[in-house]
Amino acid sequence: MNTPALEHGGPVVEVDGLRVDVVEQGFDIVDEISFQIDAGEVLGLVGESGSGKTTVGLTLMGHTRRGARIARGRILIEGRDILKLRPSELRALRGRTVSYVPQDPASALNPALRIGTQLEETLSAHEFGSSRAERRERLDEMLDEVLLPRDQRFLARYPHQLSGGQQQRVGLAMAFSCRPSVIVLDEPTTGLDVTTQAHVLDTVRDLCSVHRIAALYVSHDLAVVSSLASRVAVMYAGRIVELGPRHELYHAAAHPYARRLIEAIPEISGRHALAGIPGTAPRPGHRSSGCFFTPRCTYAVEQCGREFPPVERVGDDHEVRCYRHDDVLAEATRDRKPAQALGAVAPEEGVIAADRITASYGEREVLHDVSLAVQPQECLALVGESGSGKTTLARCISGLHRDFTGELRLRGEHLAPGARARTLKMRQEIQYVFQSPYGSLNPRRTVGQIVGQPLKLFFDFRRRETEARVLAVLERVAMSPSIADRYPDQLSGGERQRVAIARALVCKPSLLICDEVTSALDVSVQAAIVELLRALQQDMGLTMLFVTHNLPLVRSIAHRVVVMSEGRIVEVGPADRVLDAPEAEYTQKLLANTPTLEAVA
Amino acid sequence: MTTATAPAGPAFISPKQRRPGVVLLLGAWGQARTKIGLGLVILLVGCALIGPLFAPADPTEFVAAPFAEPSADALFGTDNLGRDVLSRFLWGGRSVLSLAILSTLIGVSLGVAIGLVAAYARNVLDDVLMRTMDVILAFPQIVLALVAVATVGPKLWLLVLVVGITTAPRVARVVRGAALDVVERDFVRAAEGIGVSRNKILFGEVLPNVTSPLVVEASLRLTFSIALISALSFLGFGLQPPAADWGLMINENRLGLEIQPWGVVLPVTAIGLLTIGTSLIGDGFSRASIGIQRGARAE
Numbered sequence: 001m002n003t004p005a006l007e008h009g010g011p012v013v014e015v016d017g018l019r020v021d022v023v024e025q026g027f028d029i030v031d032e033i034s035f036q037i038d039a040g041e042v043l044g045l046v047g048e049s050g051s052g053k054t055t056v057g058l059t060l061m062g063h064t065r066r067g068a069r070i071a072r073g074r075i076l077i078e079g080r081d082i083l084k085l086r087p088s089e090l091r092a093l094r095g096r097t098v099s100y101v102p103q104d105p106a107s108a109l110n111p112a113l114r115i116g117t118q119l120e121e122t123l124s125a126h127e128f129g130s131s132r133a134e135r136r137e138r139l140d141e142m143l144d145e146v147l148l149p150r151d152q153r154f155l156a157r158y159p160h161q162l163s164g165g166q167q168q169r170v171g172l173a174m175a176f177s178c179r180p181s182v183i184v185l186d187e188p189t190t191g192l193d194v195t196t197q198a199h200v201l202d203t204v205r206d207l208c209s210v211h212r213i214a215a216l217y218v219s220h221d222l223a224v225v226s227s228l229a230s231r232v233a234v235m236y237a238g239r240i241v242e243l244g245p246r247h248e249l250y251h252a253a254a255h256p257y258a259r260r261l262i263e264a265i266p267e268i269s270g271r272h273a274l275a276g277i278p279g280t281a282p283r284p285g286h287r288s289s290g291c292f293f294t295p296r297c298t299y300a301v302e303q304c305g306r307e308f309p310p311v312e313r314v315g316d317d318h319e320v321r322c323y324r325h326d327d328v329l330a331e332a333t334r335d336r337k338p339a340q341a342l343g344a345v346a347p348e349e350g351v352i353a354a355d356r357i358t359a360s361y362g363e364r365e366v367l368h369d370v371s372l373a374v375q376p377q378e379c380l381a382l383v384g385e386s387g388s389g390k391t392t393l394a395r396c397i398s399g400l401h402r403d404f405t406g407e408l409r410l411r412g413e414h415l416a417p418g419a420r421a422r423t424l425k426m427r428q429e430i431q432y433v434f435q436s437p438y439g440s441l442n443p444r445r446t447v448g449q450i451v452g453q454p455l456k457l458f459f460d461f462r463r464r465e466t467e468a469r470v471l472a473v474l475e476r477v478a479m480s481p482s483i484a485d486r487y488p489d490q491l492s493g494g495e496r497q498r499v500a501i502a503r504a505l506v507c508k509p510s511l512l513i514c515d516e517v518t519s520a521l522d523v524s525v526q527a528a529i530v531e532l533l534r535a536l537q538q539d540m541g542l543t544m545l546f547v548t549h550n551l552p553l554v555r556s557i558a559h560r561v562v563v564m565s566e567g568r569i570v571e572v573g574p575a576d577r578v579l580d581a582p583e584a585e586y587t588q589k590l591l592a593n594t595p596t597l598e599a600v601a
Numbered sequence: 602m603t604t605a606t607a608p609a610g611p612a613f614i615s616p617k618q619r620r621p622g623v624v625l626l627l628g629a630w631g632q633a634r635t636k637i638g639l640g641l642v643i644l645l646v647g648c649a650l651i652g653p654l655f656a657p658a659d660p661t662e663f664v665a666a667p668f669a670e671p672s673a674d675a676l677f678g679t680d681n682l683g684r685d686v687l688s689r690f691l692w693g694g695r696s697v698l699s700l701a702i703l704s705t706l707i708g709v710s711l712g713v714a715i716g717l718v719a720a721y722a723r724n725v726l727d728d729v730l731m732r733t734m735d736v737i738l739a740f741p742q743i744v745l746a747l748v749a750v751a752t753v754g755p756k757l758w759l760l761v762l763v764v765g766i767t768t769a770p771r772v773a774r775v776v777r778g779a780a781l782d783v784v785e786r787d788f789v790r791a792a793e794g795i796g797v798s799r800n801k802i803l804f805g806e807v808l809p810n811v812t813s814p815l816v817v818e819a820s821l822r823l824t825f826s827i828a829l830i831s832a833l834s835f836l837g838f839g840l841q842p843p844a845a846d847w848g849l850m851i852n853e854n855r856l857g858l859e860i861q862p863w864g865v866v867l868p869v870t871a872i873g874l875l876t877i878g879t880s881l882i883g884d885g886f887s888r889a890s891i892g893i894q895r896g897a898r899a900e
Contacts, residue, residue, distance in 0.1 A: 400794055419794050427796045440787035444621055444809035454795050487621065503791070 010079070011036035012181055012214035013060065018073030020055050020064055027285040029055050029068055030238040034311075039181070040212040042205070044229030044246070046222050046261075048522040049493075050281060052238040057184045057218040061098050062090045077182055096126040099175040103187040105167035109159040115170055116155030119143075122174045138177065146173045146203055165196035169203070176207055183208070186218045193385040193549070198593035201228055220522060222265055223552075226250065227595040231317065234258045237281045237292040239308070244318030250597055254314045254325040257293045264527035268579055268596055270555030276528025280492050291322070299324045351376050351543045352397060352410055352430070352511050359392050359404035366392050367404065368567045374511065379537050379544040381558035381575065383551060385590070389567040391435075394513050394547050398432040410510070428458040431504035435516040437496030441488040447474070448484035451503045458507055473506040474499075477532060494525035498532070505536070513545045518553065530556050551594050555579055563587045625813055628889030629882070635889075638881025645875045649694025656688040660845040668854075668861040677863040681853050682843075690867045692845035697834070697872070700761055701826040707765030708826070709819050712772025717803045717811075719773065720780035731777065734770035742767040742829055750838040760839060764829055768822050775818040779811040813890030820883030824876045831872050847872055 018033040030052035037043045047053040059070055062082045075082050077098060085093065094100075102108045110118060119142070122128075123135045143150040146169040159167060168188055175183055185204065189197040205228055208215045219225045225232055226246045233243040234255065242255040253259045263275045279296040282288070290305040291297070297304065301324065309321045314329065322328065350373030359367040367389040374380045384390045395401035397408060399419030408415035410429060416422050434440035441450055451470045455461060461469070471481045477498040488496055497517060504512055514533065518526035534557050536542055546558055554561055554575055561578045563571040563586065571584035582588045629635045657676070658664050662684060665672070669679040677686040719730040737745070742764070749763040750756075783789070784807060792802050833839050834848030842849065847868035854864030 398794055400790055419796050422796070424796065427794070432791070432794050434787040434791065436787065440791055442788040442806055442810070444812075453792075453797070457795055457797060489621075500791075507795070 011038050012078055013037040013216070014074070014076040015056075015060075016074045016076075018056070018059060018075065019071045020052070020059060020068050021071040022284060023067055023069050025285055027287075028071070028238060029284045030235075031072075032308075033073070033240055035233055035240065035243060037182070037214040037216060039214055040209055041231070042208055042215040042217055042229040044222075044225030044232040045216055045218045045235060046220065046225050046232055047235030048220055048261075048281065048524060050237075050283060051235040052284075053218045053220075053235050054186055056235070057100075057186050057216055060182060060184050060216060061094050061100055063094075092126070095122065095180075096128075096178045097180055098182040098184065099178065099180040101168075101171050101175045101183065101185045101188045103190055105164070105171040105188075106159065108171055109167060111159050113158075114155065115157050115159065115162070116152075119155070119170070119173060119177065122177050126178045128178050142173045142177050145176065145207060146170075147199070148173065163196075164192055165200065168192060168196075168200055172200070172203060172207070176211070176213075179211060181213060183213050183215045184218065185215060187220065189224060190219075190221075194551075194590060194593045194595075195385065197224070198595070201595070204228065221595075222261060222523070223595045223597050226597055227599065234261065237287055238284065239292065239321065241293070241322065242318075242320045244315065244320075248315060248318050252329060254318070254320040254329050255293075255322045256297045256299050256324075256328055259328065261524060262597065264524040265597055266527070266530075266550065266552035266556050267598055268552045268555070268591065268594065269598055270552075270576070270579065274527040274530050274556045276526075276531055277524040278528070280494075299328060350374050350409075352408070352415075352545075353412075354393065354397060355407040355409070357393065357396055357404055357406035357408070359389070359396055359401060361392075361403065366567050367396075369406075370564075370567070370569055371406075372562055372569065372572070374543055374545055375559075376543055377537075377541040378560065379542075379546055379558045381554045381561045382545060382547045382564065383549065383554060383561055383590075384564035385549060387566065388564040390547050390564050391515055393564075394432070394515050394545060397511075397545070398430055398513050399427070400432065424458060428454075428507045429510040430513065431507050431509035431511070432513045433497075433500050433504050433515065433517050436520045437488075437493055437500050438520065440500050441496055443488050445487070446484065447486055447488070447491070447499050450488075450499060451484075451506055454503060454507050469506060470502075473502045476505060476536070477502045492525075493521050494528060497521060497525075497529055501529075501532070501536075509542075511543050511545065513547070515547045516549065519549070526553075533557060551579070551590060552596060563590070621809075622812065625816070625886065625889055629885040632885045632888055634881045635885030638878045638883075638885060641874050641878030642882065645694065645871055645878065646698060648691060648871065649698045652691030652694060656685075656691045658685040658688040660684065660689045660692040661843045662688075668857040668864075670861060671863065677867060678861045680850070680861075680864045681857055686850075686854075686861075686864045686867060689845040689850055689864075690847070690871070693847045693850055693868060694871065696840050696844070696846045697827060697830055697848065698875075700757065700764075700830045700839070701823060704761045704764035704830070705768060705819065705823045705826045707761065708768025708822055709772050709815075711765065711769035713776050713808065713815065715769065716773040716776025716778075717780055717807055720777045721784050721799070721803055721807065723784075727777075731773070734773050737767060737770045738774075740767075742825070743832060746829065746833055747836075747838070750833065755838040755841065757839070760830065760833060764826055768826060772815075772818055772822060775814055776811055779814045780807050783807050783810045813886070817883050817887040817890060820879050820886065824879040824883065827872065827876050827879065 014036050016034050019031040020029045021027065022029060033056055035043060045053050045056060055068065058064060059075060062085065064070060070083060082090065082093060119139055120135060123138060129135045129138055140150045148154065148166065148169050189200050192200060207213065217225055217229055229246060231244065232246050232249050233240045236257045242249065242253060242258045249258060250262065253262060260277045264277065266274055277296055282292055290307055291309055294300045294304045303323050309323045311319050311321055312325065314320050314325055353373040355371050357367055357370045358365065370393060382390045382394065392401055396404050399422055402418040404417060410426055415426060419427055448470055451473060452466050455466050455469060470484060474481060474484065479495065479498050483491065518529050521529060530553065537544055548554065558575045561573060561575050562569055563578065563584060565586045570586045571578060571582065578587060582591055663682065664675055664685045665679045665683050667679060667681050667683045669675060671678045675685045675687065680686050680689060715730055719727045745767050746763045749759060753759050789802060789806055792806050830839065831848040834846050835852045837852065839848055840846040850868045851865050858865050
């Protein structure tokens with residue numbers, strides 16, 4: 001095995017003062033990016049969407065997305081400045097010396113070619129090995145390394161015949177196949193179930209340490225990154241604001257943003273209250289002078305608005321860009337608000353009762369004999385991995401899925417399958433908030449029209465009354481009335497989800513179904529939405545069915561938890577009991593595989 | 602359920618703080634081709650609409666000998682019967698334009714309704730509707746039109762109807778294709794969940810989201826309708842003599858093409874420029890709508 005790090009000494013990857021610009025407008029997407037990665041080390045690059053983390057990841061291959069270009073800086077890979085390479089040299093570098101694992105393996109694999117063909121192609125494209133036999137041998141070795149079967153039947157399959165986890169393993173096999181010295185992993189586990197994610201992370205960790213590969217792990221998920229990386233860089237609005245060993249970052253983050261980010265991450269232990277970060281990060285081209293976090297920062301002083309803080313060392317290998325890092329560090333570490341207990345719920349006849357529901361999609365049965373009841377003013381979490389049937393159950397209740405048998409009752413009254421078959425009152429009482437706010441709001445309607453639509457349908461208000469109610473409910477979800485005239489694509493993801501929640505709330509529902517409402521959002525936004533839902537639940541006595549795959553989130557919001565697996569309920573109980581002392585084997589496995597920051601600590 | 606993430610695009614385009622429809626219009630206007638197309642269309646529609654006011658003579662009045670050369674009395678000479686070519690040209694645009702616009706309107710309305718219903722039905726109705734459309738599509742538009750006119754006779758209403766009906770399947774295909782993707786989106790589920798009626802979902806939720814391809818297709822269909830209507834009147838199935846009509850003029854004067862070409866050249870140029878104009882506008886919208894999709898992805 002070649003150990004290039006030894007050949008030139010020093011770190012394998014050295015990025016210095018990197019800046020990437022938008023070609024047309026000339027403003028920067030990222031700037032002043034500097035970091036190093038040693039052989040065998042995993043550096044985590046964490047940031048929320050739009051922070052420029054993927055842009056940085058791509059530059060290690062000398063690549064930028066269309067419309068962007070590397071404007072300044074040096075990128076040394078094994079001591080060679082890759083920005084000075086000729087196109088042919090750069091092509092040879094990509095895949096051979098530096099390889100890349102994209103976020104979505106399904107779109108990275110060619111759907112028309114067999115897995116075996118694609119894997120061999122990578123090797124032959126880089127002229128790995130001298131003969132076909134040698135490449136075949138390497139292929140088998142690779143499959144072993146990523147824990148995929150090495151038989152011909154598997155290699156003859158097409159990408160769509162593999163599961164998401166297997167597809168990502170094929171992606172890993174391709175990336176590791178030519179024994180690169182640097183690998184860039186761009187959120188490779190986003191979209192995978194926790195169990196699959198845990199396996200993929202293990203594989204990456206082993207391969208990087210065994211083969212002494214320098215890895216850059218790009219992710220929005222601090223918990224995932226911390227389970228893998230020894231050092232973590234936190235990006236905000238195109239700058240690295242803090243870079244340090246993961247333990248130090250977790251216990252004593254010196255940048256206010258890093259701290260707030262950690263506070264936004266739900267913990268399984270549920271010791272601390274979730275706290276979102278108000279406001280949004282400035283987009284490229286809209287960044288003012290001074291520290292970009294200033295408008296959202298509780299530590300901000302006048303100096304912060306004038307000039308971007310320089311890099312300062314606060315420990316071995318720990319750098320931060322904040323004028324007030326001493327004050328941030330002086331505050332008791334981990335001084336976080338303890339979680340508030342949720343109010344107790346008296347057992348009563350459920351608001352909604354599902355009795356022996358068996359649902360199918362065509363021939364395929366996805367729910368088998370499931371029964372549950374949601375108590376008034378209770379938040380019931382429905383937890384499970386993909387394919388567990390949790391969304392199907394929620395859709396049956398909401399009337400969006402009609403193909404089921406069994407009985408649904410709304411306060412004792414029979415609920416017909418399918419929303420159209422239900423009375424106006426029933427439809428008004430059960431409201432549904434969808435997973436992705438990018439799809440659930442009609443892009444051709446204003447926020448005011450979107451929120452006003454159910455009002456027009458359910459209530460016979462005058463126009464003034466409708467408008468007043470729309471504005472009132474927008475205020476309830478902490479949105480300014482001025483957004484009523486805006487279109488959804490002028491709003492951020494978090495704002496859109498607030499609008500979707502407002503559309504449900506305006507109906508004064510007896511049951512609010514939240515289907516994975518935070519999974520499309522950044523953690524700091526997720527925390528804010530959960531805070532909002534929790535406040536609504538307590539202030540208005542909302543009854544809620546909270547569908548999620550995110551176990552740590554459950555304690556922050558739910559009274560009781562229903563754990564589902566493969567269309568069946570495997571465990572039901574109070575949230576604290578299920579998370580602290582899970583009884584079902586499946587729940588235990590799920591908990592064990594969930595990456596958490598606490599595990600790092 | 603896969604974790605949905607915000608759609609991230611390759612380009613860095615700052616989002617415009619405007620209504621989507623306005624963005625499309627501005628995007629189309631921003632292209633030279635749209636401006637040229639609009640200029641051509643305005644010129645020729647202007648000719649057709651207010652041209653008769655400036656006609657030096659009555660279109661059916663005999664002013665000189667047949668196929669007379671251009672002179673001070675008849676700027677572009679006379680036609681096969683000795684009528685003023687310019688006057689007949691200025692009068693002759695109305696029929697082509699109004700028939701083409703009317704039949705396109707019928708075709709687009711029918712096509713939109715069929716396309717939306719088919720896309721939303723997701724059952725056997727979809728197949729029945731679309732296969733019926735395929736049958737109509739199997740015959741060239743002009744053949745169906747000729748069969749109809751030859752059977753019933755050269756009636757203007759029949760012309761409009763048959764061109765409209767044969768236009769509908771083409772619009773329906775485009776609308777259905779665009780709507781298939783829209784009907785699967787969650788805002789349609791949300792509307793279903795609260796019990797919004799089917800028609801309101803189709804025309805209130807889905808239709809506004811397929812306007813870009815629809816505008817492009819409608820202008821393309823208008824181009825084809827103009828050509829088709831002109832062809833039919835050239836063949837003698839449109840307006841009947843002695844009425845003035847561009848298509849008819851070409852037919853009447855083609856015998857004298859070598860002696861007095863203006864009777865043919867004027868209407869041919871007009872029809873040609875008009876179709877080029879409408880298709881340039883359509884092309885401008887089509888390019889603008891691609892830009893919109895890119896912008897939406899980048900957001």
